[in-house]
Amino acid sequence: MMMIKVWLFIMILTVLSWFGLKMAGKPLHIGWVFLFWIVTILGGTAFFYMISVWFVSSQ
Secondary structure, three states, rough: OOOHHHHHHHHHHHHHHHHHHHHHHOOOOOHHHHHHHHHHHHHHHHHHHHHHHHHHHHH
């Protein structure tokens, strides 16, 4: 259920960001915006997971 919420959140951010870029006069393909949010959210999650594992293993 959590992964569904994450993907829904990514899709909502994608649409809002794409619409905001379009209104600002800097249109970008929606696929690039979607890819940005996937890398940002899932990459950030993986990064913080690795940091937490590193802290736990160093005790």
